[in-house]
Amino acid sequence: MEYKFSNRALSAKPSRIREISARGAIDPEFISFAIGNPAYETFPVEEIRRCNDLIYERCPKYALQYGPTIGDDGFRELMKERLQKIKGINPEGNDILVTSGSQQGLTLMPMTVTNEGDVVLVEQYTYMGALSCMRGMCAVPVGVKVDDDGINLEALEEACKTIKNVRYLYLIPNFQNPMGVTIPFEKRKKIYELACKYDFLIYEDDPYGELRYTGEPVPSFKSIDTEGRVVYAGSFSKILCSGIRLGFICASNEMIAKMTALKGNLDSGSPVSSSLIARYFMEEGKLDPHIEEVRALYAKKREAMLSGLDKYMSSKCTRTNPEGGMFLWVTLPEDADADAVFDACLENHIGVIPSVCFAPDESKPGKSFRLCFATPTLEEIEIGCKRFGDVTKKFFGE
């Protein structure tokens, strides 16, 4: 039979990143700066195993039964304390919802606050998984220009003035995916003022927030949120492991109640075991020392990629200077043929992601690439930077 798929389904496309990454399977020489997975070597496997064992010693029947849709109470209380300590978020009036990875929050937000055709403002290039969730809920992402210090304020205000039905602004304020930029505190305050003035919400997506390798932490949007406008989302994927699919949302009690009711539709609640693993790990005081180790490793990888690009890349190309996270952003000269450069990269056995994959408007594909430094080894970073640099020099000279 011929299926009549929904508009949502027709908007869903296979992930280009996965396609590019799949090349690794057929090209033995391939080095990938493409996929943005956390590095295997950051997973504290034995510790996770031990925390898993504790579940079977302490509360197997709780963990193996349906749990509360909102998540394990003990984990949620710990997260409130932790968010107060590291993000300055007041637990009063706010609540925590456990999500199945931070991906689930990216669906819950448009599901909760947008109707068909409502607009979500996003950074000029942004996480494609967030874009597909907005489209999957029939909302319309609209890109706003981004500078080296994040979203451009004038462009943002102009968008607020001219576009109707803006329901929220989606931001990755720390070490943005894909560009690697961070929004300074003064700018965050001005963005929040615009949210109040033009009555929209802010979705503060912060999966990389704890992965800072240089510079000073910037207070979160949620820490200055006096009106309940900010929905803060975090994840354990990059600081513990991604396989337990553990994320969380911190927002006003009213917002969390609605999101919890809708999460019930999505999976009736995430596996309690994932929350318990993270909870036991935190209760034993192991999370912060572990994050220090992850930071130390990624800091070396970041340094290797920055110096590799500075050594090998054509001087006609520019790069961002991420203070943390997993990604940086290389921009080609204005007259470059980005498709040809991308093809040459693949021929040269190096995988990067073209900016079109992150563009809310595919008619503005851009001439940039995202490079991930977290997943490859130090050796792969050195070789990969040489290959990528050679391609840029071939096109644009020294």
Add this chain to the structure above:
Amino acid sequence: MEYKFSNRALSAKPSRIREISARGAIDPEFISFAIGNPAYETFPVEEIRRCNDLIYERCPKYALQYGPTIGDDGFRELMKERLQKIKGINPEGNDILVTSGSQQGLTLMPMTVTNEGDVVLVEQYTYMGALSCMRGMCAVPVGVKVDDDGINLEALEEACKTIKNVRYLYLIPNFQNPMGVTIPFEKRKKIYELACKYDFLIYEDDPYGELRYTGEPVPSFKSIDTEGRVVYAGSFSKILCSGIRLGFICASNEMIAKMTALKGNLDSGSPVSSSLIARYFMEEGKLDPHIEEVRALYAKKREAMLSGLDKYMSSKCTRTNPEGGMFLWVTLPEDADADAVFDACLENHIGVIPSVCFAPDESKPGKSFRLCFATPTLEEIEIGCKRFGDVTKKFFGE
């Protein structure tokens, strides 16, 4: 601030079942026939723990990393074999998508095939979690009369003739929740013919299918599906444990590809560890003997509830005779005040779920109750039937 929630969010209501069940926490004498959880004592805790250990021995880094959105290949292959064996489903042309509990499938189906206002035909009373998923995707569930052998064929055809935009028929063909009825094979064939004639899909929700205690298994809709019209959904919640949140969908390759793309939005893939636990359990040949044990336990509980009701309940009330599953359905006399009976049950420390909770049209609340025999102990079933029976006799005489 005052939030503007989406229509989806405004349609989401807190679960009435959870409210009723919460009473158990404040009423020490409370016995619940309300909630439909699998019985704790059916969880093979030590075996699950051992399978969990195997993950850490065999492939911890695979299990702790992002997995494929469609799910673990080994698990999916085993499920294809198993579904061929126990459900007669041809693996050719069909594929398996791992879901986060069968709940996720209930969202994926309307997400994939309905646009706003499209209609889903459902049984007159049906699983409320499915109804809220349809509403959460802005589809409109419409109830069709149910007889003792399942959905009424004439009423179904009448609905097909008169209602536009029917996209699919949602059925729980085995031991239906809440009514406990099973659709015989001849009727299944006629329903499938109607699906072909009126061009709609069938969502065959079968979480209880393996829990048959008496009578002969009935071939699945999917086993007679020559056109790719049937989406079959199963779950490990009732045959292994619910906490691992493991369900699956079996449908045509084309349908699974679309659903997989949309599942990416929901959680980027379920935890691989859940699939691996079930896979190792199956690979060791332990699932079928375990299901035998679960069946033996629930068969006793079913028998206890049937005989308890027959002993204590007013002869003016009727009950269904489920051949499996977890539920039966008690219907009061036509002139009964169902609300008053429900309140009297709570006063008498016995929890049941009123039919209004399962009604797609709340203006037709009905005068029935769902009673779950799987969760309470045999002793609780005896005492609870006495309490429930006493209430019915108080209202309707012997």
